[in-house]
Amino acid sequence: MKKTKLRALLAVGLAAALMVGLVAVTALADDGVPTVTYDHSVKQFQFTNVAAYSDEHGHQYPNLFRDLKNLMPGDAVSQAIKVKVSGTGSGSVNMYLKVEPEGDGISADEKLDYAELLDAEGVTLTVKQGETVLAEGSLAEGVKLGKLKSSDTLDLSVTLNIPLTAGNGLQGLQGAVAWVFTAEY
Numbered sequence: 001m002k003k004t005k006l007r008a009l010l011a012v013g014l015a016a017a018l019m020v021g022l023v024a025v026t027a028l029a030d031d032g033v034p035t036v037t038y039d040h041s042v043k044q045f046q047f048t049n050v051a052a053y054s055d056e057h058g059h060q061y062p063n064l065f066r067d068l069k070n071l072m073p074g075d076a077v078s079q080a081i082k083v084k085v086s087g088t089g090s091g092s093v094n095m096y097l098k099v100e101p102e103g104d105g106i107s108a109d110e111k112l113d114y115a116e117l118l119d120a121e122g123v124t125l126t127v128k129q130g131e132t133v134l135a136e137g138s139l140a141e142g143v144k145l146g147k148l149k150s151s152d153t154l155d156l157s158v159t160l161n162i163p164l165t166a167g168n169g170l171q172g173l174q175g176a177v178a179w180v181f182t183a184e185y
Contacts, residue, residue: 098142
């Protein structure tokens with residue numbers, strides 16, 4: 001009888017240790033970096049490690065770029081993200097990032113503010129992998145993030161640069177942007 005209790009206690013202890021190890025490995029695997037995953041098999045984007053963002057029109061979006069808000073001329077702010085792809089079989093996907101006016105119900109003034117932001121001199125979007133610049137372009141044109149195969153992951157830094165020379169033209173703008181990812185198989 002004592003042997004049975006001892007075995008039961010050992011089994012419970014071993015099971016608990018395995019669960020703690022599994023939780024630790026899972027926690028270490030998810031580093032909390034905002035991540036966008038394109039699943040080609042269902043042609044959908046999934047966002048993880050993001051908070052929900054609601055605009056004044058009641059639209060809700062995943063907030064992948066939480067650090068790129070309320071910027072002023074002279075700001076150059078970077079945000080780390082991960083980009084993943086699955087379901088491509090033996091093919092690959094070109095991933096792109098650009099901005100569009102936020103939401104369907106934006107006012108005419110907000111559309112003008114958005115157009116002013118896109119036309120501002122020198123406002124750029126830069127994407128780096130480590131210290132290597134993968135792409136740089138205007139907000140209107142967007143940038144190519146890379147060519148990915150299934151199970152590929154890119155650890156990227158996206159920088160929005162609004163030079164000081166953009167100055168007065170951007171003062172008081174209310175043009176919010178939506179970050180748009182596209183995938184081309």
